[in-house]
Amino acid sequence: MIIVNEKEHVFHLRNERISYLLYIMESGQPGHLYFGKALQPGGSYLHMVEKAHRPMSTYIKEGDLYTSYEHLRQEYPCYGTSDYRYPAMEILGRDGSRICKPQYQGYAVIHGKKPLPGLPATYTEEEGEADTLEIYMNDPLRDLEFILSYTIFRDVDALARSVSFINRGNEVLFLNRAMSLSLDMPDMDYQTVQLSGSWARERAVRIRDLEPGITAICSMRGNSSHQHNPFLALKRKNTNEQSGDVFGFSLLYSGNFLAQAEADNYQVLRIMLGINPFGFQWKLEPGETFVTPEAVMVYSAEGLNGMSRQFHRLFRNRLVRGYWRDRERPVLINNWEATQFDYTQQDLLQFAEKAKECGIELFVLDDGWFGARNDDRRGLGDWRANREKLPEGIEGLAQKIEALGMKFGLWFEPEMVNKDSDLFRAHPDYIIRTPGRTASHGRNQFVLDFSRKEVVDAIYRQLYELLSNASISYIKWDMNRSISECYSAAYPADRQGEIFHRYILGVYDLHERLIRDFPQLLIESCASGGGRFDAGMLYYAPQGWVSDDTDAIERTKIQYGTSFVYPLSSMGAHVSACPNEQIGRTTSIATRGNAALTGAFGYELDLNKLSEEEIRTVKKQVAFYKENRSLLAQGDFYRLLSPFEGNFAAWEICQPDGSRALVTVTRILSEVNGPYRRLPLRGLLPDQSYHIQSPHLSYDAYGDELMQFGLMLEDRSAGQVTDGGDTCHDFCSLLYEITAIQTV
Ligand code: GLA
Numbered sequence: 001m002i003i004v005n006e007k008e009h010v011f012h013l014r015n016e017r018i019s020y021l022l023y024i025m026e027s028g029q030p031g032h033l034y035f036g037k038a039l040q041p042g043g044s045y046l047h048m049v050e051k052a053h054r055p056m057s058t059y060i061k062e063g064d065l066y067t068s069y070e071h072l073r074q075e076y077p078c079y080g081t082s083d084y085r086y087p088a089m090e091i092l093g094r095d096g097s098r099i100c101k102p103q104y105q106g107y108a109v110i111h112g113k114k115p116l117p118g119l120p121a122t123y124t125e126e127e128g129e130a131d132t133l134e135i136y137m138n139d140p141l142r143d144l145e146f147i148l149s150y151t152i153f154r155d156v157d158a159l160a161r162s163v164s165f166i167n168r169g170n171e172v173l174f175l176n177r178a179m180s181l182s183l184d185m186p187d188m189d190y191q192t193v194q195l196s197g198s199w200a201r202e203r204a205v206r207i208r209d210l211e212p213g214i215t216a217i218c219s220m221r222g223n224s225s226h227q228h229n230p231f232l233a234l235k236r237k238n239t240n241e242q243s244g245d246v247f248g249f250s251l252l253y254s255g256n257f258l259a260q261a262e263a264d265n266y267q268v269l270r271i272m273l274g275i276n277p278f279g280f281q282w283k284l285e286p287g288e289t290f291v292t293p294e295a296v297m298v299y300s301a302e303g304l305n306g307m308s309r310q311f312h313r314l315f316r317n318r319l320v321r322g323y324w325r326d327r328e329r330p331v332l333i334n335n336w337e338a339t340q341f342d343y344t345q346q347d348l349l350q351f352a353e354k355a356k357e358c359g360i361e362l363f364v365l366d367d368g369w370f371g372a373r374n375d376d377r378r379g380l381g382d383w384r385a386n387r388e389k390l391p392e393g394i395e396g397l398a399q400k401i402e403a404l405g406m407k408f409g410l411w412f413e414p415e416m417v418n419k420d421s422d423l424f425r426a427h428p429d430y431i432i433r434t435p436g437r438t439a440s441h442g443r444n445q446f447v448l449d450f451s452r453k454e455v456v457d458a459i460y461r462q463l464y465e466l467l468s469n470a471s472i473s474y475i476k477w478d479m480n481r482s483i484s485e486c487y488s489a490a491y492p493a494d495r496q497g498e499i500f501h502r503y504i505l506g507v508y509d510l511h512e513r514l515i516r517d518f519p520q521l522l523i524e525s526c527a528s529g530g531g532r533f534d535a536g537m538l539y540y541a542p543q544g545w546v547s548d549d550t551d552a553i554e555r556t557k558i559q560y561g562t563s564f565v566y567p568l569s570s571m572g573a574h575v576s577a578c579p580n581e582q583i584g585r586t587t588s589i590a591t592r593g594n595a596a597l598t599g600a601f602g603y604e605l606d607l608n609k610l611s612e613e614e615i616r617t618v619k620k621q622v623a624f625y626k627e628n629r630s631l632l633a634q635g636d637f638y639r640l641l642s643p644f645e646g647n648f649a650a651w652e653i654c655q656p657d658g659s660r661a662l663v664t665v666t667r668i669l670s671e672v673n674g675p676y677r678r679l680p681l682r683g684l685l686p687d688q689s690y691h692i693q694s695p696h697l698s699y700d701a702y703g704d705e706l707m708q709f710g711l712m713l714e715d716r717s718a719g720q721v722t723d724g725g726d727t728c729h730d731f732c733s734l735l736y737e738i739t740a741i742q743t744v
Helices: 303-318 345-357 393-403 422-426 453-469 493-517 552-562 589-597 612-634 703-708
Strands: 002-005 010-014 018-024 030-037 089-092 103-111 130-139 144-153 158-167 173-185 191-198 201-209 213-218 231-235 246-251 257-263 269-275 282-284 289-291 295-300 332-334 362-365 407-412 474-477 522-525 543-545 571-576 600-604 636-641 648-654 660-667 689-694 697-702 732-740
Touching (some): 010 144, 018 158, 030 173, 030 295, 158 303, 173 246, 191 213, 201 552, 246 303, 282 289, 282 493, 295 303, 303 636, 345 362, 393 407, 393 453, 552 648, 552 660, 571 589, 589 600, 589 612, 589 660, 600 612, 612 660
Parallel strands (some): 332 362, 332 600, 474 522, 571 600
Antiparallel strands (some): 010 018, 130 144, 144 158, 158 295, 191 201, 191 231, 231 246, 246 295, 257 269
16 A cells, blocks of 8 residues: 655555655655545656745755745645744754754555554554555754654555654754644645534534634643544535545544644645644653654545544544444443432432333443542542442442442542542642642642652552452543643653643553453543543543533534544433433433434433333333444444534434434424425435334335435424424424335
């Protein structure tokens, strides 16, 4: 998959569908040629380099009025050597200079893909799945080596990139900026797509037209954040969900990030993704190596849905790993919204018994089970059972839950501490704070300094003891505040710029240790809902709590946005009580079920409080999920109608072989005497006959009809007087089953 033209120094990374081309300039800098739909393997491509003599430019060589980095598309640009755009890296030497001139040294082609030490990364499993190109560069003045790494995958239209810096000289260097990916696109005629929001309304789809200058999103909070997701896409103006060019960029990282598009005066568009340079500085001693997080870039000619399917396929199969990757996820019940901190063992057992009766498989005990935790002002850091609530400890409760025939799961917030805790009393120095200044709190809690190994060790010991002594199959790993007054007591002044990154490395390290010790443990990540829902976490935690907002209608938006990058199997989605805790809205149990069924499914309410009829529905939902969970987890996902654009949300999950599909259609507000509606489906076999089944509708049709004319929507508000039936109210959601009819 990697074609090297030795004579022209051109590297062509190519699979059947995409090509990425780079070359080495005469000056020794790697230049960019092309990224997009696959080009012929044999061509010569150097003529794609565009350079002209332009007034008011700076040129790199005397006597040459053409070669200016300002005009040349590059692979990993630096500032101050005739390019005036934002650079991919900035290296500060002891002499105070920030100029760097790396020179090409050589390359290697590696079959497969190397892991990134201490960092999340995509991987390969079988021969021939991916090839990696490593480009070796060196700045002779500093003897700083750079390795630019590019992996191309055979079966996914994606490339993975990262950069390593190795200090081969004798001088201490500082990396002020070390981006994971830089890409100079030949024009700026794109819109950017980002996923932005806030607590309880994460990952709303936002589209912006590009103008000359910078379009950027970032996090400076220590976690990837509710505010912006480490993802950016470029689409043409006429690209929609189903067709048109899209380039998607995702950073596999859970800390401070920057995703930026810079359109210059020649309409070249520079995309950049990596650790946020703000507040970052990494000291690189002689002999030391720094490796950037990985960035993944996807190209699709099949619109935004096409981009998402590539991300889903890669992340589901070659980022998520271990025991749970291909296994069906258990239907769970979580007690948080039902009880908050106020419960007894007896309450929990009653709760679990009813859940078992409904077919639920995993009982998750949320916050409040440990230390003196009766409210959010105390207890974090003391990961021992609160014996007043749980007289038989976690071991005893877990045994009782297992005796009911369910698995047991537990909530933790490993990175945090309350001042009212034994851990803080013993180690007040364990928190992140700046000497001489007050430490700001968030939810009455403080952030443990995970940049220090001894702090991670202390938490690891507590978690290890609990997980080894009690039968715990699942943990919900929460993180409920961002970092402030970032400073570590354990590091000298010239290493304080490393703390945000070292903190995340500590978080990854603790995950890694738990996965090593308890390989069958299912980890669900959480950060006040979706404050750290990113591709980095997916490497450790195959599912994540999408949002603290569990209202079914809000969730259609949040899950719609989340699906741009992340597969359904990663989206923790629960049916909760009504009126909804966050928004006060009442929706039917069917609507709530439909929203949650297209995720890692569960409940978050006291089932003992439901009516008999609602319990019958819950049992049906659980049974339906179990029957369909492999399709829901592995199927191709298509967004059909956007809740950001109209009154409907609709999506489809289709078996890759076209044999079965599930379609969810949610109408937000009721209408009267509206139009007849049809919904064109995707991914079916045109000449296959299907049976269509929904609560009130049953007919047969060929795949071509369903994809061209569309699925006929059952909606009593269309063309009929509203008759009070169960499809003519606000917040109505219907699930359609489309099943291939077996021919004999
Ligand atoms: C966060 C989580 C919730 C719940 C609470 C417990 O807000 O997102 O799901 O676990 O913490 O305190």
